[in-house]
Amino acid sequence: MQILRKTNLEALDKAMELGPDNVIKLLEEKGLVGRGGAAFPTAKKWKTTKDTISDKKYVICNADEGEPGTFKDRFIMMYNPQTMIEGMLIAAYTVGAKECFIYLRGEYSYLLPRLQEHVDIVLDASGLDVSIEIVRGAGAYVCGEETALIESIMGNRGQPRYKPPIPSIAGLWNKPTVVNNVETLTCAAQAILYDDWNKDLRLFSISGNVSNPGVYELPLGVKMSTIIDIARPKRKLKAMSFGAFGGIMPIDENLVVNEETIMSANCHHGAYSVILIDESVNVVEVCDSIARFYTYESCGKCTPCREGNKRILDLIKKVMAGEATNEDLDLMNELAQHIMDTSLCGLGQTSGQHIVTALKYFRSDFEKYLKKSNS
Ligand code: SF4
Numbered sequence: 001m002q003i004l005r006k007t008n009l010e011a012l013d014k015a016m017e018l019g020p021d022n023v024i025k026l027l028e029e030k031g032l033v034g035r036g037g038a039a040f041p042t043a044k045k046w047k048t049t050k051d052t053i054s055d056k057k058y059v060i061c062n063a064d065e066g067e068p069g070t071f072k073d074r075f076i077m078m079y080n081p082q083t084m085i086e087g088m089l090i091a092a093y094t095v096g097a098k099e100c101f102i103y104l105r106g107e108y109s110y111l112l113p114r115l116q117e118h119v120d121i122v123l124d125a126s127g128l129d130v131s132i133e134i135v136r137g138a139g140a141y142v143c144g145e146e147t148a149l150i151e152s153i154m155g156n157r158g159q160p161r162y163k164p165p166i167p168s169i170a171g172l173w174n175k176p177t178v179v180n181n182v183e184t185l186t187c188a189a190q191a192i193l194y195d196d197w198n199k200d201l202r203l204f205s206i207s208g209n210v211s212n213p214g215v216y217e218l219p220l221g222v223k224m225s226t227i228i229d230i231a232r233p234k235r236k237l238k239a240m241s242f243g244a245f246g247g248i249m250p251i252d253e254n255l256v257v258n259e260e261t262i263m264s265a266n267c268h269h270g271a272y273s274v275i276l277i278d279e280s281v282n283v284v285e286v287c288d289s290i291a292r293f294y295t296y297e298s299c300g301k302c303t304p305c306r307e308g309n310k311r312i313l314d315l316i317k318k319v320m321a322g323e324a325t326n327e328d329l330d331l332m333n334e335l336a337q338h339i340m341d342t343s344l345c346g347l348g349q350t351s352g353q354h355i356v357t358a359l360k361y362f363r364s365d366f367e368k369y370l371k372k373s374n375s
Pocket residue numbers: 142159160297298299300301302303305306343344345346347348349
């Protein structure tokens with residue numbers, strides 16, 4: 001697997017030979033984009049922080065991977081943490097930061113001792129005058145959002161900030177801050193060192209009622225039939241969900257999996273988490289599970305997400321109790337769209353995606369529950 005290639009501090013040496021401007025130019029040429037879901041160009045992010053004048057700058061590794069169905073960053077931290085740490089040091093060198101943080105998902109605290117060991121080894125071997133502190137999250141999904149994560153490191157409640165300013169200009173303690181996720185930083189080191197680094201390889205987290213769940217490295221453009229062959233579903237498949245926030249679409253063995261095809265089905269690829277759903281499952285049950293997740297994880301800062309997701313859950317309960325009408329389904333669709341249009345951060349802005357896509361593709365699953373007089 002490309003993601004497991006070690007760089008053994010040679011990428012850092014090469015970065016220091018190239019100098020900050022050429023590192024940024026190289027990452028731009030290599031086409032590295034953020035692997036946390038937003039796909040923002042890494043070179044652009046680093047350049048903004050590098051070019052912002054400040055007495056202090058920071059680099060943060062976002063290891064708060066908390067979306068249901070996503071577990072690829074954990075895989076990297078288990079099997080190639082040294083390259084991720086080297087990627088942080090390269091980012092720090094490039095933007096002029098002396099202090100770095102790894103924000104580790106609370107549920108991943110069992111990784112901490114080994115991660116700390118690797119931080120000490122890599123830092124010591126690098127000879128750089130840079131610190132890396134590991135901060136443990138407390139289990140809030142919203143802290144995967146970069147500004148909420150920054151607030152959490154600062155000791156504040158983990159709630160997103162209004163933007164602008166963006167963290168690259170005013171982040172941690174209002175200083176320019178690079179926030180990249182685990183996979184992005186690992187890829188940064190590999191892209192700098194290896195001429196044959198392939199930007200189109202992605203880590204897919206595959207789960208569901210399948211015999212072979214796991215993390216697989218596959219090229220963008222892979223056919224869905226290949227993913228299904230790898231996963232080995234236990235029953236006939238019906239649907240696929242792209243994590244919690246990417247939406248649910250009918251299974252299509254001929255689908256060429258890439259950003260364009262997924263988005264043309266009104267879904268979002270996110271971090272390429274694929275949850276395979278078989279015919280034994282009613283999609284309403286999937287929506288119920290995701291809606292409970294969003295209701296629990298909403299940080300409460302803005303009204304559409306805080307109140308709207310509760311109303312969505314109420315409507316799903318009404319459907320499952322056999323009390324809902326077709327008008328309730330239309331209301332749920334409208335409400336989900338409204339929450340996404342008006343919420344402050346990515347959590348709320350994607351929280352209705354499962355409802356909108358489930359009602360678009362699997363309305364008949366909802367209709368099975370409707371009040372008999374109205375169905
Ligand atoms: S969208 Fe939800 S999670 Fe984001 S700030 Fe608003 S209430 Fe908090």
